[in-house]
Amino acid sequence: MTLDSQARALLDGMLARRTTNGPFLAQRVSREHQHLLMRVAQAAPSHFNSQPWRFVLIEEGATIERIAQLSGESMTELIEAGVFFERYRRYFRFSHSEMDERRDGIHIDHLPGPLRPFTRQIFSDAGLKLMRQLGVPRKLGEDNRKLVAGSPLLLAALLDRGEYRPGELSGFYSVFGLGAAIENIWNAVGALGMGIQFVSTPMEIPRQWAAVQALLQVPPELELMALYRLGYLPTEQARPSIDWSSRHRKRLNQFVFRETCAAPEQEG
Template sequence: MEFVEVVKRRRTTNGPFRPDPVSPEHQRLLVELAGMAPSHFNSQPWRFVLCDDPEIIAKVADLSGESMTRLLEEGTFWQRYRPYFRFSEQEMEERRDGIYFDQLPAALKPFSKYIFSGTGQAIMNKFGVPQTLGKDNHKLVAGSPLLLAVLLDKTEYKPGQLSGFYSVFGMGAAMQNIWLATVELGMGLQFVSTPMEIPENWAKMQALFEVPDDLELMAVYRLGYVPETTKRPTIDWSSRQRKRLSQYVFRNTCATPEADPAGS
């Protein structure tokens, strides 16, 4: 596959993976490519845990599903990510960012615009939205054949200092190498994010992966091979829109937006 095409086809996998285990060859290739990323003075501050242990994956799934349900029930999720939610094609076309809730049960669609009000939160809870999304989240993680924990070496990763920025920058480059490689390998990848939003659950995640004191657990991802077709969850969203060049690129100074190509 041509490199430009790989970049354009990179996506986050919101759906399930095939049950097939990720081959040892592909696991090694992913982390080898991660290790080719640039880092400050070639410090290579990243560390990775490849986890295919069903018991650990099951426990991570429990924490992820429980975290999602709790965040939704308490309203934390809606409040924190409100700027990124879109509920119409028109809004998505105008903004060209965020996520579009294009898959909702018929009973909930009339209430979507009230989701950020106290009444909307009560309606969501009444219809069992937190439980539905929590169960979906649990199922996705539990059905993943491989988890990837990403850590940083604390001798390099020092928040508030330049070394902290350089470490995070390098980690991002390493993860992008992995993400692009999954496209070529017929795989998918998704951030297991909800446990890190609840401090006690993130501490449990660190314990599961036996993270030592000299390393910082930064993120956990689920990986697997993508099926050719899959049924979408009851509540789902899409995020394929991208901003036009004029919305995020400038020419010479920030005073002059870049012109969009003709016909875009």
């Protein structure tokens, strides 16, 4: 079957999905675009059409600045203690050949000048000591704070505890539904000239995540699940101090099977 132009544009948009690591334009995200993103989220599938997701659209400057501060502080603490690298070490790649072989994880291809000779060592104990001496944790924390603070829109994603019951199937169904809703948003932002990034560092530290929940006045019947920053994209994207590329995807025979898990799928 030949795809028409509309179908091809939809698929091309999904395949071109990106995460924005750099800054956004200072331009306010229009209310029309905000509501459109909420509509595409609402179109996601959910178990028995339960629609367990809730969202908070955040534009107030003082709130964004406070969340940015919490995010930056969390990044500094995680890097300083070595927790971040220890937790996610398995996903770091340091060469094109390694990335091409594994086809997952992130390729660390952008580092501050003093760290470049130590690419493979930066996540060792000696490397972390050097990073502390060079003030890298504080620099990364400040970079993170600036990125979040400069975002015109933050989006908090929550689940209704009436449906979200961890340990039960309803818990899985709820997370699955929220994931589908977020993916719809992620696929839609590109068509609006926008970008999106997960604001993950406060989640890594319970007291910081609790501070975010208090700031957003999350009621007992809701569970704060994730936080994102959104905005319109500049023509030229500046890269953070430490940055990576992650466009590789696994080959079919690395993640797809035919009939049983014993038979990897082969490329057509």
